[in-house]
Amino acid sequence: MRMIFVNLPVRDIAASREFFTRLGFAFNPEFSDEQTLCMVVEENICVMLLQESRFREFINGDISDAAKTKEVLTCLSCDSREEADDLLAKALAAGATPWKPAVEAGPMYGVSFQDPDGHVWELMHMSQD
Missing domain, CATH: 3.10.180.10 (2,3-Dihydroxybiphenyl 1,2-Dioxygenase, domain 1)
Structure with missing residues (x-):
């Protein structure tokens, strides 16, 4: 069975947890820590919310400013x-x-x-x- 993990940089993990919890999403603690939240959308679909410093470990170049x-x-x-x-x-x-x-x-x-x-x-x- 294939899974999809969408990875997004965030500035504040705690604020992201609070925001998406209020929308009704849960998190998989097995793939979460102080810099990473694994938000479960469906059984095989997760959004990895990564503190910007952690996100940088996975990319080349700069993080785009999603507000712009x-x-x-x-x-x-x-x-x-x-x-x-x-x-x-x-x-x-x-x-x-x-x-x-x-x-x-x-x-x-x-x-x-x-x-x-x-x-x-x-x-x-x-x-x-």
Whole structure:
């Protein structure tokens, strides 16, 4: 079984833990320490939130400033429009900033926000009707 680990640099591990906990995510302690949080999205999908100093150990070059430039858009599927809107509301209440207006394109509905480190998260519901 294949897994995916999305790696994102963060400025403050404790703040990231608090933010994503408020959105309802849990963390795998086996892959977490004082500089790393393994946020579980689904059984085989994890987001590794790495303190910037730890993230630098894995890259060549500089860390991009996610508040100014975008390198990746992380999109999570939602079971309903309501779930997408609810998760967006939780993110905004926890300190996220809005990113783009809600999008409706045929069977797709999406909302988005920037987390406290500037990373963009899209929440998408794709109707199967």
